[in-house]
Amino acid sequence: MTAEIATNLIHNRSSMTAAREDFLLIMPSYNQCHYIGQAVDSVLAQSDPNWVLWVIDNSTDSTPELMKRYTDPRIHFVHIPARMDPGTCINWVLDREGHLHRDFSYIHTDNLLRSDYVSEMRRALSQSDSCIAYCDMKCLDGKGRYTSVFRRGSFDLARLFSLSSLGVPFSATTNLAAALGGFNSQDVADDVIFCIRAWPRARFVHIPDAIMDYRAHQDSRTTAHGGQWEMDRSFLQAYERLLPEMRSFNVDPLQALAQRMHDLQVDMQLKLEDAWYRAAEETVLPESSLNLQTFFEADALDLFDLREAPAPQATGGDAPVRGWKRIKGKIRKRWDRVMHSLQQPADRIAQQPKPHSINRRLVWEESAHFRHHAVPWLYLSAKALQPDDPVIRLASTDIHTLWITLVLHRMCGWRFQVDATDELNLKRWPQLEKTSTPCGQENLLLSILPGNIFLSKEKYTHRNKQN
Numbered sequence: 085m086t087a088e089i090a091t092n093l094i095h096n097r098s099s100m101t102a103a104r105e106d107f108l109l110i111m112p113s114y115n116q117c118h119y120i121g122q123a124v125d126s127v128l129a130q131s132d133p134n135w136v137l138w139v140i141d142n143s144t145d146s147t148p149e150l151m152k153r154y155t156d157p158r159i160h161f162v163h164i165p166a167r168m169d170p171g172t173c174i175n176w177v178l179d180r181e182g183h184l185h186r187d188f189s190y191i192h193t194d195n196l197l198r199s200d201y202v203s204e205m206r207r208a209l210s211q212s213d214s215c216i217a218y219c220d221m222k223c224l225d226g227k228g229r230y231t232s233v234f235r236r237g238s239f240d241l242a243r244l245f246s247l248s249s250l251g252v253p254f255s256a257t258t259n260l261a262a263a264l265g266g267f268n269s270q271d272v273a274d275d276v277i278f279c280i281r282a283w284p285r286a287r288f289v290h291i292p293d294a295i296m297d298y299r300a301h302q303d304s305r306t307t308a309h310g311g312q313w314e315m316d317r318s319f320l321q322a323y324e325r326l327l328p329e330m331r332s333f334n335v336d337p338l339q340a341l342a343q344r345m346h347d348l349q350v351d352m353q354l355k356l357e358d359a360w361y362r363a364a365e366e367t368v369l370p371e372s373s374l375n376l377q378t379f380f381e382a383d384a385l386d387l388f389d390l391r392e393a394p395a396p397q398a399t400g401g402d403a404p405v406r407g408w409k410r411i412k413g414k415i416r417k418r419w420d421r422v423m424h425s426l427q428q429p430a431d432r433i434a435q436q437p438k439p440h441s442i443n444r445r446l447v448w449e450e451s452a453h454f455r456h457h458a459v460p461w462l463y464l465s466a467k468a469l470q471p472d473d474p475v476i477r478l479a480s481t482d483i484h485t486l487w488i489t490l491v492l493h494r495m496c497g498w499r500f501q502v503d504a505t506d507e508l509n510l511k512r513w514p515q516l517e518k519t520s521t522p523c524g525q526e527n528l529l530l531s532i533l534p535g536n537i538f539l540s541k542e543k544y545t546h547r548n549k550q551n
Contacts, residue, residue: 106136106158107202108181108188108258112173113141116193117150119299124154126196132203138181139193140164140173171267171274178266182258189255190267190275196224196297204295205255212287214263216279218254219291224299234298238290241330242340244280245323245464247316247456250288251275253296260286272318280326284333317495320463327464338468341461342537348454349484349534352376352447359447375534376447377483387451387487458488458532459495465539466498469528476539477501478516480531481508488532490515500530 109127113120120139127137139161141147151161168176174190182188187209191197201219208217218239223232239250252275260282261267268277282288323337330337357374380387466474478485478500486508492498493515502508504520530539 106134106185107132107206108177108185109135109137109191109202110174110177110188111137111139111191111193112168112170113139113143113147113193114167115143115145115147117143117145117147119194120147121150122196123191123193124151124159126198126201127159127191128154128156129199130197130202131199132206135202136160136181136185138162138177140168140176142167142173169269169272169274171269171271174274175266175269178258178261182261185258187255188258188261190252192252194299195253196299198295198297201295204291204293208289208291209255209257211289213257214260214282214286215289216250216254216256216260216282216286217289217291218250219296220294221253221296221298222294224297226299228299230297231300233294235292236290239279239288240340241283241335241337242344242457244283245337245341245460246344246453247319247459248453249273249276249319250279253298254279256282256286268322271322272315273322276319277322277326280323281329284330284335313495316459320460320496323460323464324467327468338461338465341457341464344457345454345461345532345537346535348450348457349376352450352454353534355447355450380483387483454484455488455491458484459491462488462492462530462532462539463496466528469539469541474498474528475501476528476530477519478531479529479538480533480536481506482531482533484534485530485532486513486516489530501527 111120111123124137124139127135135158137159139151139159141151141161141163142165143163148161148163154161170190178188187206189201189205204219205217209215218236220233220235222230223234225231236250244250251273254275256278261278263285264278264281267274271277327337353375356376356379360374376387466476476489476498478489481502489498489500490513493500498515499517500515501519502516504518506518508516510516510518526541528539528541531537
């Protein structure tokens with residue numbers, strides 16, 4: 085391997101030993117010749133000149149030829165024909181260069197650094213010898229057009245174990261990388277795993293500025309590994325392996341996730357109430373009815389992922405139920421029944437805002453965050469109690485519980501049980517199966533009902549059921 089690498093060095097490394105103040109930039113590269121030139125140019129444009137860039141390339145495209153135009157001695161390009169995962173590329177550089185530098189950053193070939201990226205990251209990392217620094221970012225599409233600004237905000241234990249965890253772009257001290265033993269070379273989510281493992285050992289510093297442009301495109305690593313659903317599944321599997329390590333530091337991700345779920349449910353509840361009060365000139369629904377369940381049943385808002393649910397197969401030889409459009413009429417009729425059950429005069433009911441007058445995306449952000457925390461909580465909790473093919477019965481059939489179990493059904497193929505007497509429509513909720521007797525001696529009983537979040541192993545009785 086050493087001889088092969090030596091023969092593939094496009095630029096000879098300068099004989100001068102790198103100064104420790106040089107900021108180490110590491111860029112794994114694979115078939116991104118149409119983007120890598122812009123990425124390297126953004127490095128060359130840094131206002132802080134004290135940096136070195138190592139590009140570890142396994143490409144089969146024209147990347148090696150393109151990189152020949154860069155003659156700056158601070159740029160080191162290594163082409164290794166054998167395919168290496170990004171974690172292995174990062175470790176390859178850290179093993180050889182890490183001791184020469186205090187700080188490093190893991191960057192991608194399709195992202196662009198703002199001119200003050202190195203200086204801002206260096207300043208943030210100076211706060212501790214074991215430190216991770218991360219920034220906000222502007223998002224680009226494949227054609228280089230700006231699409232949004234992603235404000236990343238602060239991270240705590242719950243968010244690190246969520247499906248919206250911390251990964252690239254970030255920088256860290258080489259001292260921290262050495263303590264962690266480098267990057268995981270077997271996982272797609274190598275950057276996420278690094279940040280989670282750093283939590284008990286490092287200081288996390290957020291730079292509240294978009295000093296990187298993050299490009300989302302069809303040739304991205306996420307797409308190459310099956311899209312966001314596959315990436316989320318890889319997160320869950322990695323979190324399961326990391327759970328014992330976190331607990332060895334006396335931190336409990338499951339407890340942190342459950343508390344965050346509760347807080348987000350409160351946020352959704354209050355935002356929905358506020359939406360109703362602002363839309364209605366005269367409110368007739370009692371405050372106790374202004375909740376996620378009521379608004380969903382009234383078809384008054386969309387929940388994250390529900391409209392992407394797979395179409396369940398109908399029984400009795402009927403055609404498949406296609407998505408959610410077929411049940412729109414039923415939901416609207418249920419809304420009418422809710423309104424009539426209030427026994428209000430017809431003229432007052434007529435004054436009520438129609439369901440479509442509620443901003444459907446009003447609680448989108450809260451619902452997305454809730455889903456990102458609830459799915460790992462349920463997955464990890466179930467695996468901790470029953471590692472092999474967990475069998476879970478619903479102790480509550482509220483919308484929160486149904487929603488998250490549907491996501492786990494889509495993501496991992498899990499199915500969930502409800503009592504045979506339950507009136508739930510299985511065509512609408514394909515993740516459910518009805519059983520007349522408890523399964524086994526003990527059951528995992530689940531509720532994500534607001535104020536009553538739990539997954540426990542106990543004997544099932546009808547008294548457990550809450551609607």
